[in-house]
Amino acid sequence: MKIMKENNNLSVFTDGCVNLDYTLDCGQSFRWKKENDVWQAVVCGKKISVRQIDENNLLFYDTTEEDFENLWKNYFDLERNYTEILNRFKNDPYLTEATEKYYGIRVLNQEPWEALCSFIISQNNNIPRIKGIIERLCENFGDDLGDGFFSFPSAEKIASLTIEDLAPLRSGFRAKYILDAAKKVAEKEIDFDAIYNSDISFGRSELIKIKGVGPKVAECCLLYGFKKAEAFPVDVWVKRIMSELYPDGIPACAYPEIGIAQQYLFHWRRNV
DNA sequence: AACCAGGCGCATA
DNA sequence: TATGCGCATGGT
Numbered sequence: 001m002k003i004m005k006e007n008n009n010l011s012v013f014t015d016g017c018v019n020l021d022y023t024l025d026c027g028q029s030f031r032w033k034k035e036n037d038v039w040q041a042v043v044c045g046k047k048i049s050v051r052q053i054d055e056n057n058l059l060f061y062d063t064t065e066e067d068f069e070n071l072w073k074n075y076f077d078l079e080r081n082y083t084e085i086l087n088r089f090k091n092d093p094y095l096t097e098a099t100e101k102y103y104g105i106r107v108l109n110q111e112p113w114e115a116l117c118s119f120i121i122s123q124n125n126n127i128p129r130i131k132g133i134i135e136r137l138c139e140n141f142g143d144d145l146g147d148g149f150f151s152f153p154s155a156e157k158i159a160s161l162t163i164e165d166l167a168p169l170r171s172g173f174r175a176k177y178i179l180d181a182a183k184k185v186a187e188k189e190i191d192f193d194a195i196y197n198s199d200i201s202f203g204r205s206e207l208i209k210i211k212g213v214g215p216k217v218a219e220c221c222l223l224y225g226f227k228k229a230e231a232f233p234v235d236v237w238v239k240r241i242m243s244e245l246y247p248d249g250i251p252a253c254a255y256p257e258i259g260i261a262q263q264y265l266f267h268w269r270r271n272v
Numbered sequence: 273a274a275c276c277a278g279g280c281g282c283a284t285a
Numbered sequence: 286t287a288t289g290c291g292c293a294t295g296g297t
Contacts, residue, residue: 124292129280172278177294214294236292 010060017082019104091253098268115225158182177212223259
């Protein structure tokens with residue numbers, strides 16, 4: 001990976017397996033917006049603007065090398081060797097098709113709290129409405145960073161609120177789950193560092209202690225928020241994939257990064 | 273064990 | 286334009 005400074009911007013040359021359009025609009029994150037070919041969001045409390053120049057080149061606007069090294073490199077999972085993983089996936093015909101068609105999806109490493117909160121909201125829900133609820137959550141309780149951008153509110157901030165405070169979100173029965181999660185996280189009853197640094201089985205048993213977090217939401221948190229590539233969220237689309245294509249289970253070549261395989265298969269199956 | 277709890281996109285009537 | 290369906294979890 002080569003990094004070049006261009007005034008205040010950072011030009012990053014990757015291995016080519018990075019497609020922002022696929023990555024930022026495949027149901028794993030809900031806050032990115034594309035405006036004039038530039039993808040924008042607030043991540044880790046900072047506004048980020050990034051553009052795909054070509055297959056190998058990303059341009060990060062107003063970005064320091066320090067922020068890229070400390071935040072964005074990990075966020076976009078750029079340290080992982082996707083070439084090697086996707087080559088291994090080619091031992092399976094369906095994974096071959098999915099990875100060729102949607103080459104460049106990367107599994108993001110989002111902030112644990114944002115991932116947890118987002119996937120609690122995602123349950124029994126569709127993507128347009130998930131985005132709306134999260135947007136209202138940030139507008140109401142996040143920090144105003146100007147130009148219509150808001151940070152994702154902290155667990156501590158949410159923990160200080162009541163169900164009535166959350167009414168403007170129109171999140172329905174999920175509001176009580178959001179509060180329970182915020183309280184358990186703010187009071188360190190759920191220890192993010194421990195989950196991050198432990199085996200996936202520990203994270204599974206911890207996260208389902210939160211009301212509104214079942215197996216599916218827990219797997220999403222572990223995959224997108226705790227960098228567990230071996231997490232495997234099974235939603236209705238993945239259930240279809242499993243019954244239609246893999247009645248005997250996930251092919252061996254997908255291990256151990258079955259979460260990455262899942263992301264390609266999910267997007268592929270949804271866009272048939 | 274079957275149903276409901278917000279609400280909305282989506283497919284079908 | 287109206288109607289029903291799906292959605293992931295917990296509680297009844």
